[in-house]
Amino acid sequence: MLATAVPAHVPTDRVVDFDIFNPPGIETDYFAAWTALLDGPGLVWTTANGGHWIGARGDIVRQLWADADRLSSECLAVTPGLGEVMQFIPLQSDGPAHKAFRTPVVKGFASRFITALEPGVEAAARELIAGLRDRGECDFVTDFAEILPLNIFLNLIDVPLEDRPRLRQLGVQLTRPDGSITVEGLKQAADDYLWPFIEQRMREPGDDLFSRILALPVGDRPWSVDEAQRMCRNLLFGGLDTVAAMVGMVALHLARHPGDQRLLRENSDLIPAAADELMRRYPTVAVSRNAVVDVEVDGITIRTGDLVYLPSVLHNLDPACFASPEEVHFDRGLTPVRHTTMGVGAHRCVGAGLARMEVIVFLQEWLAGMPEISLSPTRAVTMKGGNVGACTSIPLVWDAKLAP
Template sequence: MVPAHVPHARVVDFDIFDPPGVEQDYFAAWQALADGQGLVWTRSNGGHWIATRGDVVRALWMDADRLSSACLAVTPGLGEVMQFIPLQQDGAEHKAYRTPVMKGLASRFVVAMEPQVEAVARELCAGLRPRQACEFVADFAEILPLNIFLTMIDVPLEDRPRLRRLGAQLTRPDGSMTVEQLKQAADDYLWPFIEKRMAAPGEDLFSRILAEPVEGRPWTVEAARRMCRNLLFGGLDTVAAMIGMVALHLARHPQDQDLLRAQPDLIPAAADELMRRYPTVSVSRNAVADVAVDGVTIRAGDLVYLPSVLHNLDPACFDRPEEVDFARSLSPMRHTTLGAGAHRCVGAGLARMEVIVFLREWLAAIPRFALAPDQPVTMKGGNVGACTRLPLVWTA
C-alpha cells in the first residue's frame, strides 16, 4: 500500500536488492532510476523513498538532525535486531561511542598495518601470476581485505569463509537466515573474543577500542557486543566490493593499467578517482521529523534509501562523472563512496590504504590483464553492490 502523502507520479516498482539488469551492470541498473526527479517511492521491501538525484542524495545523507540512522536498512526488522554501535546511533550518543572507535582506527595504526597489507597482496599475486588467469573475486578481492581485518581483530584467518557468508547475508540477504539468526550467529562467534579482550586487553583493534572510556565510563558488556558486532559486519564486505570494481575497470581499460605502471606516483589519486567512479554502498535513514524536499514531504516514520552511485555519477555534481580522470582534482570527502557527514565510514582511511596497496602490488606483479573472453562478469545489488564473478586472464 502506498501512503496517502506519496504522489502517484513518484511511485515506482524497484527492488534495491534486485534492480532490473543488475547482474550485468550494477551502475546502469541504478542509473535507469534517475529520471530528473529527486525522490521516488518504491512499493518493494515494505515501501520506502529512494533519493535519485545527486544533490538530494548528498543533502539527505548530511541531514543527521531529521534523518536517523537507527533503522540500519530497509530490510524489515534488521535495525531493531542488530542495534549496531556506533552506526545506528545519532547525536551526542553517536559521538560518545564513535570517538573510541576512531581512536582505535587512528592513522598511526593504519600506517602500521600497511606492510602487512603489502605482504598479503604480494603473496596472493605470487600465487596467481603463474596461473595466467583467476576468478578475481574469490581469488583476491575477498581474501586481502578480510584477512587484514581479521588480523586487526585477532581472530583466526581460517574463519574467513564462515564470516564472509555472514557479511553477505547482511548486505545482500538471500532468505536463508532470519535477521535474528544472523545476529545470533555473529554474537556466538564474537563472544569468546570479547570476553577475553575485556578481561585482558591486547594490541588488537577490539582491545584498543574497549580500553578507551566512553565519556569517562568503561564499556558495558552489552555495548561492547554491539560495537564488535558493528565492526565485524562493517569489515566483511565493503572493501572487497570496492577492490573488485577497481579491478573490473582496469581490465576494461588497459591503457589505465599502462599509465599507472609507468607512473606509480599517480596511484593514490587513481585510487580516489576509481572509488568515486565505482561506488556501491547505499545507506538507509528513518525520518524522525517531516522533511520537505524536491516538492514532496518525507513524513516522520518514512524510510529513505540513499545510493552513493546516484550522487557520484550525477553530472550536476561531478563534471564528466562516468569518465575516469586520474588528474581530477578530487577530495575523498566530496564523494559519498565512503559516506558523508557525521556517519562517514570509520574505516575510510584503512579502506583507501588497502585500495592503494592493491593497485601498487597487483600492477607490479601481474602483466597486462583483461576480462576472460568466454566467461561473463556478474554483479549483484543490495546495500553493498558487488561483482560476484570477475574472470581475468593475462599472458606470462
C-alpha cells in the same frame, strides 16, 4: 518484491516501481541500473519492498544523508528485521549517544594505526597474488576480493590467519546469503567468533583495534559487554562486504582499461589519486534513514516515520554534481572531491582511511605482481544489487608466461 499501496501524502507523479535489491539490468551493470533514476524527479517513492522514498538526484542524496538531526539511522536498512537483529554500534545510533560511541571508534582508526597496519596488508595481498600468478585465470571475486578484507580484519584484531576459513564463511553468507543461515544465525555466528577476543581484550588489552577502542570510555563510562559486542559486530560486517565490493570494482576497471594498467604500472606515484578517483567512480553503498520529523525537500514532504533510501551512486554519478561523472580521470583525485562513497556527515565511514589504504595497497601489489589482465572472453561479469552492490563474478585471464 512486496508492492504496497501508495500513502496519501505521496504525489502520484513521484511513484515508481523500483526494487532496490533488483533494479532492471543490475546483473550486468549496477551503475546503469541505478542512474536510470537520474532522468526522473529528485525524490521518488517506490512501491517495492513495503514502500519508501529514494533520493534520486545528487544534491538531494547528499543533503538528506548529512541531515542526521531530522533523519535517524536506527532502522539500518529497508530489509525488514535486519536493524532489530544487528543493532550495530555506532551505525544505528543517533545524536549524543552516537557521538559517545563513535569517538572511541574513530580514535581506534587513527592514521598512525592504519600506517602501522600497512605492511600486514601488503603481505596479505602479496600472498594472495603469489597463489594466483601462475594460474593464468581466476574469478577475482572469490579468489581475491572476498579474501583480502578477511585477512585484514584478522590483522586488525590480531588473530592468526588460520582463522580465515571460519570468518570467510561469515563473509560469504553476508555477501551472498544462500538461505542456509538466517540473519539471526549470521549475527550469532559473528558473535560466537568474536566473543573470545572481545572477552580477552576487555580483560587484558593488547595493541589491536578492539583493545584500543574498548580501553577508551563511552562518554564517561566503560563499554558494557552488550555494547562491545554490537560495536565489534559493526566493525566486522562494516569492513568485509564493502571492501570486497570496492576492490572488485577497481579490478573490473583495470581489466576493462588496459591503458590505465600500463599508466599506473609505469607511474606508481599516481596510485593514491587513482584510488580516490576509482572510489568515487564505483560507489555501491546505499543507506537507509527514518524521518523523525516532517522534512520538506524538492517540493515534497517526507512524513515522520517514512523510510528514505540514499544511494551514493546517484550522487557520485550525477552530472550536475561531477563533470562527466562516468569518466575516470586520475587527476580528479588530486583536488578534494566531496563524493559520498564513504558517506557524509555524522556517520561518515570510520574505516575510510583503512579502506583507502587497502585499495592503494591492492593497486600497488597487483600491478607490481601481475601481468596485464583482461576479462575472460567466454565467461561473463555478473553483479548484484542490495545495500552494498557488488560484482558476484569477475572472470579474469592473463598470460602466465608474462608474470613478473
